[in-house]
Amino acid sequence: xxxxxxxxxxxxxxxxxxxxxxxxxxxxxxxxxxxxxxxxxxxxxxxxxxxxxxxxxxxxxxxxxxxxxxxxxxxxxxxxxxxxxxxxxxxxxxxxxxxxxxxxxxxxxxxxxxxxxxxxxxxxxxxxxxxxxxxxxxxxxxxxxxxxxxxxxxxxxxxxxxxxxxxxxxxxxxxxxxxxxxxxxxxxxxxxxxxxxxxxxxxxxxxxxxxxxxxxxxxxxxxxxxxxxxxxxxxxxxxxxxxxxxxxxxxxxxxxxxxxxxxxxxxxxxxxxxxxxxxxxxxxxxxxxxxxxxxxxxxxxxxxxxxxxxxxxxxxxxxxxxxxxxxxxxxxxxxxxxxxxxxxxxxxxxxxxxxxxxxxxxxxxxxxxxxxxxxxxxxxxxxxxx
Amino acid sequence: xxxxxxxxxxxxxxxxxxxxxxxxxxxxxxxxxxxxxxxxxxxxxxxxxxxxxxxxxxxxxxxxxxxxxxxxxxxxxxxxxxxxxxxxxxxxxxxxxxxxxxxxxxxxxxxxxxxxxxxxxxxxxxxxxxxxxxxxxxxxxxxxxxxxxxxxxxxxxxxxxxxxxxxxxxxxxxxxxxxxxxxxxxxxxxxxxxxxxxxxxxxxxxxxxxxxxxxxxxxxxxxxxxxxxxxxxxxxxxxxxxxxxxxxxxxxxxxxxxxxxxxxxxxxxxxxxxxxxxxxxxxxxxxxxxxxxxxxxxxxxxxxxxxxxxxxxxxxxxxxxxxxxxxxxxxxxxxxxxxxxxxxxxxxxxxxxxxxxxxxxxxxxxxxxxxxxxxxxxxxxxxxxx
Numbered sequence: 001x002x003x004x005x006x007x008x009x010x011x012x013x014x015x016x017x018x019x020x021x022x023x024x025x026x027x028x029x030x031x032x033x034x035x036x037x038x039x040x041x042x043x044x045x046x047x048x049x050x051x052x053x054x055x056x057x058x059x060x061x062x063x064x065x066x067x068x069x070x071x072x073x074x075x076x077x078x079x080x081x082x083x084x085x086x087x088x089x090x091x092x093x094x095x096x097x098x099x100x101x102x103x104x105x106x107x108x109x110x111x112x113x114x115x116x117x118x119x120x121x122x123x124x125x126x127x128x129x130x131x132x133x134x135x136x137x138x139x140x141x142x143x144x145x146x147x148x149x150x151x152x153x154x155x156x157x158x159x160x161x162x163x164x165x166x167x168x169x170x171x172x173x174x175x176x177x178x179x180x181x182x183x184x185x186x187x188x189x190x191x192x193x194x195x196x197x198x199x200x201x202x203x204x205x206x207x208x209x210x211x212x213x214x215x216x217x218x219x220x221x222x223x224x225x226x227x228x229x230x231x232x233x234x235x236x237x238x239x240x241x242x243x244x245x246x247x248x249x250x251x252x253x254x255x256x257x258x259x260x261x262x263x264x265x266x267x268x269x270x271x272x273x274x275x276x277x278x279x280x281x282x283x284x285x286x287x288x289x290x291x292x293x294x295x296x297x298x299x300x301x302x303x304x305x306x307x308x309x310x311x312x313x314x315x316x317x318x319x320x321x322x323x324x325x326x327x328x329x330x331x332x333x334x335x336x337x338x339x340x341x342x343x344x345x346x347x348x349x350x351x352x353x354x355x356x357x358x359x360x361x362x363x364x365x366x367x368x369x370x371x372x373x374x375x376x377x378x379x380x381x382x383x384x385x386x
Numbered sequence: 387x388x389x390x391x392x393x394x395x396x397x398x399x400x401x402x403x404x405x406x407x408x409x410x411x412x413x414x415x416x417x418x419x420x421x422x423x424x425x426x427x428x429x430x431x432x433x434x435x436x437x438x439x440x441x442x443x444x445x446x447x448x449x450x451x452x453x454x455x456x457x458x459x460x461x462x463x464x465x466x467x468x469x470x471x472x473x474x475x476x477x478x479x480x481x482x483x484x485x486x487x488x489x490x491x492x493x494x495x496x497x498x499x500x501x502x503x504x505x506x507x508x509x510x511x512x513x514x515x516x517x518x519x520x521x522x523x524x525x526x527x528x529x530x531x532x533x534x535x536x537x538x539x540x541x542x543x544x545x546x547x548x549x550x551x552x553x554x555x556x557x558x559x560x561x562x563x564x565x566x567x568x569x570x571x572x573x574x575x576x577x578x579x580x581x582x583x584x585x586x587x588x589x590x591x592x593x594x595x596x597x598x599x600x601x602x603x604x605x606x607x608x609x610x611x612x613x614x615x616x617x618x619x620x621x622x623x624x625x626x627x628x629x630x631x632x633x634x635x636x637x638x639x640x641x642x643x644x645x646x647x648x649x650x651x652x653x654x655x656x657x658x659x660x661x662x663x664x665x666x667x668x669x670x671x672x673x674x675x676x677x678x679x680x681x682x683x684x685x686x687x688x689x690x691x692x693x694x695x696x697x698x699x700x701x702x703x704x705x706x707x708x709x710x711x712x713x714x715x716x717x718x719x720x721x722x723x724x725x726x727x728x729x730x731x732x733x734x735x736x737x738x739x740x741x742x743x744x745x746x747x748x749x750x751x752x753x754x755x756x757x758x759x760x761x762x763x764x765x766x767x768x769x770x771x772x
Contacts, residue, residue: 050717050725081713081725116710229696232718310615310696310760311768318769324502327467331436332618339436339467374696376762382697383704
């Protein structure tokens with residue numbers, strides 16, 4: 001626990017996390033991030049056709065406003081498949097929070113994770129808002145992170161400090177994962193899922209355009225490279241907030257942008273790997289590298305096919321070096337591959353970390369994806385979740 | 387056991403099944419089907435890009451010959467990812483069998499199921515051929531069916547007798563399944579996979595064209611509607627042999643063809659459901675109906691997405707009526723669907739048979755697919771398989 005106490009927030013941010021009674025047993029389930037200085041925002045959401053209410057509400061607020069002061073997150077209830085009522089519920093909670101904080105509702109973002117198909121306990125959440133706001137603190141990050149956990153067994157936080165033209169800029173990311181993890185997200189304009197929630201806070205001064213560009217690229221090479229169970233969630237959300245409190249020259253292009261973007265990618269990859277290390281029931285951390293592809297996309301398609309194969313994942317759990325199941329998954333992945341070109345390497349299975357390398361000998365593109373094994377414990381967790 | 391003794395073969399067919407020592411412990415692992423009268427053949431094979439050696443050899447023989455006298459099947463070894471050696475091994479065994487039976491090698495078909503990536507024990511199989519041929523009998527079907535089983539717990543046989551213009555025609559199908567079951571097959575010419583092996587034997591007189599047409603349609607509405615684990619095998623094979631011994635007028639069109647095709651479809655659907663009932667580790671038989679789709683294809687895509695969802699399958703195992711996981715799977719399936727249009731019904735989960743009905747309210751197309759729950763026993767079987 002000691003290590004988490006040292007974790008600080010970027011300049012100008014405060015956070016809190018409390019129990020609002022959404023989950024049973026007084027577990028933390030409501031988190032708030034606050035920045036008095038308005039923050040630029042970039043966001044990506046699930047491409048599942050059924051989207052949680054918070055996503056529809058966020059998309060509206062992101063359209064109406066270009067700066068944000070607060071981000072509220074609840075666990076224990078996904079507020080998904082809750083129809084118009086779900087959106088009204090989210091808006092009602094945000095209105096209450098806006099009033100308490102003395103900002104406009106449009107300057108607030110919201111996210112939910114938990115059971116699909118149940119209405120939010122609006123009154124409980126509204127009643128908890130004064131306590132939540134009162135608990136805001138520059139040391140409150142760990143409380144917020146604990147409040148967004150569902151089946152996670154540990155809080156997931158990654159931080160980096162960089163230097164932008166003489167000014168110290170701090171970037172802090174936190175996430176929750178565990179199950180229903182197979183993210184494939186899109187930002188509001190373009191198209192492009194787990195309940196995976198990830199939030200990036202930074203005191204960098206950066207344009208919204210540059211923040212979006214850096215976030216899209218970071219997510220593509222991190223969260224889009226992990227899968228626990230191949231189930232793309234209705235709630236996947238990544239939101240980055242940059243409040244400019246570091247007072248650096250704006251990170252917009254060239255080497256400053258490249259440094260910021262690379263740092264953001266490293267944070268996202270660290271968090272993505274934590275999600276896999278904490279995957280429901282996992283006993284193994286599996287890295288699958290596919291090389292010799294014509295394109296990175298092709299390599300990813302092949303690698304994710306192996307990562308999502310129940311037969312491969314159970315074999316790894318059983319320490320059973322059945323490379324035939326890798327062959328089967330590659331062949332069924334939809335990419336074009338020839339038997340004679342296929343070379344497979346598998347590291348010893350008695351270790352916690354397992355490495356698979358598949359060479360399809362067609363081209364020069366390469367990618368890595370990360371997954372966990374499929375275990376009786378995964379089934380226990382998900383058979384009993386309700 | 388008594389029921390199997392009554393099962394007879396269509397006129398002119400003999401069968402046998404013995405232990406050739408491919409599997410450990412003297413289990414049956416080699417089967418032979420024989421018809422002195424040459425049989426017309428229709429076949430479908432996996433669309434996995436990595437195909438077992440027997441598929442490549444069968445495709446060659448199906449090109450060189452239009453009638454067949456024998457079909458040899460081994461379990462315990464998939465002869466897949468075995469390169470050119472795998473094909474030479476299969477051909478060497480067939481040459482030995484052809485010599486013993488006094489037919490051309492091209493008049494023989496072959497199929498394998500078992501571990502991927504190991505060479506066939508050619509010498510053991512060759513040595514077993516005299517015993518295998520010697521055991522051929524019109525009562526040998528059950529021995530043959532037992533010899534093609536892998537993790538199956540019971541033999542799968544379905545039979546029907548029909549009347550074609552005054553002549554009795556008999557159709558008999560047998561199959562093995564259990565794991566790596568997500569069939570999507572194609573016939574030799576077109577394009578269109580479990581290790582699922584299914585063989586149909588009939589004494590019908592029918593043209594090859596009509597037999598192919600009936601088989602394609604039957605498979606589309608049966609084996610292509612089941613999934614155990616979403617893993618399309620390298621070895622999936624369906625072969626139908628019709629030797630004409632019933633001496634009916636050729637079943638080629640109109641009502642005779644329709645009766646034959648419908649009967650074949652019913653046999654395939656009965657076998658497909660048996661594969662799901664015997665799915666590795668299954669405690670539930672799940673029927674998923676999707677209606678209100680624009681096309682049958684769209685309905686199937688949505689239904690298979692639910693059927694292949696680990697979260698849905700573990701919930702059903704846990705008797706946990708978490709319809710949110712059905713919502714998630716439909717939304718992630720790739721079909722276009724609106725939250726307000728989606729209606730879900732789920733039967734009580736305390737029964738062995740579970741029914742799910744999803745109405746997407748877009749059109750009039752409808753389909754049913756069949757799957758099993760995901761259980762700790764599935765993991766145990768597949769963790770320890772080697």
